[in-house]
Amino acid sequence: MNMDTINRLIEENDIEIVRVVFNDNANVARARNIPVKFFRDTVAEKGVQYPSAMLSVDTSANFVLSAGAGFSGGYGSWLLKIDPGTFKVIPWAKKSARVIADLYTLEGEPVNVAPRSVLKRVLNELDREGLKTYGAAELEFYIFKQYDQSGYEPTWTGLQCYSEVKQGEVDDILYDITVGLAAVGIHVEAANTEYGPGQFEISMNPQWGVGQADAAFTFKSAIKEMMAQRGLLATFMTKPLTGLSGSGSHFHHSLYDKETGQNAFYDANAADGLSDLARHFIAGQLYHAKAISALANPTINSYHRLRPYTFAPSNVTWGLENRMCMIRVPGARGQGTHLENRLPGADMNPYLMMAAMYAAGLDxxxxxxxxxAPVENQDAYALSSAPSLPRDLGEALAALNADDELIEYLGADFVQSYSALKMNELNRFADHVTDWEIREYRELF
Structure with missing residues (x-):
């Protein structure tokens, strides 16, 4: 898409505001709303300034000095420069459009700790190998009528995933989401209720390259905003309800040969249809699984989902059509051959999760x-020989910081900055007295 097309869309849709957006290291969607005249005259070509301090802000909006240059660095400005190909009119917002931006220094260099930059670097490494990526996140999430300290009220009740009756109760929600996403270029392949009261699962069409992360980023922001306009809360928090289903973000992905366009994971002569390259890629994700967890499951809450016998992985395994394993190889072959990595939680930053997945596979x-050997005719959860996944965020961060190969791909500056943000989150939680502790101990001792 070029500026001529963007200007035509602006005119045809009477756009007055353009949101310039990006996904930061705390997994917060950040935006600057730009009046259309200033967008056309200046921002579209030159970018708009953005304070560098904001990449040192954690999920509580606290400044974490060790995540950036600190006060001695002065926290100067960076630039948000738009990617024209991501410009979309957003029908749920009044006379508004949205475009994703990359972060640059004032000298014109990419900010190497920004999530989209991290993913682009990894994709460039795959490009050097003659490979291009194709994939989509399959996201689960909850939508509540009420969700606060006094309790919760889901948009539908029970545990009947795929129930036509239950889906009929929320058909207007599923319709609005499907139509709204299609308007911004995200085409739903399937939408249904999931195994939790008020829980949904939506599969979207795959995209090439950085587009697969852009789509997941847009997907999450769109659903939260559309539901807020209905007076509802959509949450991609991985485990919002104790004892009930967690929300995952299964990552379906494959590699293709740049020259031939053929699926690089497929080998017609192999008994299982998988190429040697696919096996090496799987091995890389298994080898780096604990470090990947720090980016695929980036919050304290994420690790409540990774439990045995929950259809989420709890150990490092792979299998053919096996949903108990961390990596499932679906039955499709030929050009449709792909992997489903079931490790990520719904609270992941798609740029960072995908960067880690592709970097590990490339390694x-x-x-x-x-x-x-894949898990066959065995209970994957009961395999004592399979390494366990991290039990908490601290263990995952330790694995990431000890993984020299993954640090090389992702960038040492990024890993240091990201780890600083997450360690601050852990330290704040360690100082917090939880409701569980109060209920468990206040009368007993």
Missing amino acids: GIRRKLPAP
Whole structure:
């Protein structure tokens, strides 16, 4: 998309405001709302300034000095420069459009700790190998009528996933989401209730390259905003309800040969249809699984989901059509051959999760790591030989900071900055007295 097309869309839709947006390291969607005249005259070409301090802000809006240059660095400005191909008219907002931006220094260099920049660097490494990426996040989420300290009221009740009767009760929600997403180029492949009261699952069409993360970023923002306009709360918090289903973000993805356009994971002569490259890629994700967890499950809450016998992974395994494993290889072959990594929670930042997944797989390819045998005719959860996934965010961060190969791909500056934000989150939680502790101990001792 070029500026001629953007200007035509602005005129045809009477756009007055353009949101310039990006997804930060705390997984917060940040935006600057730009009047259309200033957008056309200045921002579209030159960008708009953005304070560098905001990449040192954690999920509580606290400034974490060690995540950036600190006060001694002065917290100067950076630039948000738009990616014209992401410009979309957003029908749920009055006379508004939205465009995703990359962060640059005032000298014109990409900000190397920004999530979209991290993913682009990894994709460039795959490009050097003659490979291009294609994938989509399959997101689960809850929508509540009420969700606060006094309790919760879901938009539908029970546990009947895929129930036509239950889906009929929320058909207007599913319709608005499907139509709204289509308007911004995200085409729903399937939408249904999931295994929790008020829980939904939506599969979207795959995208190439950075577009697969852009789509997941837009998907989450769109659903939260559309539901807020209905007086509802949509949450991608991984485990909002104790004892009930967590929300995942299964990542379906594949690699294709740039020259031939053929699926690089497929081998017609292999008994299971998987190429040697696919096996090395799987091996890389298994090898780096604990470090990947820090980016695929980025919050304290994320780790309540990774429990055995919950249809979420709890150990490092792979299998053919096996939903108990961390990596499931669906049955499709030929050009449709792909992996489903079931590790990520719904609260992941798609740019960082996908960067970690692709970097790990690429490392497996380059080092020709051997994949173990897939889990077959066994209970994957009961395999004592399979390494366990991290039990908490602290363990995952330790694994990330000890993973030299992954740090090389993601960037040492990024890993340091990200870890500082997350350690501050952990330290704040460690100082917090939870409701569980109060109920458990206040009368007993």
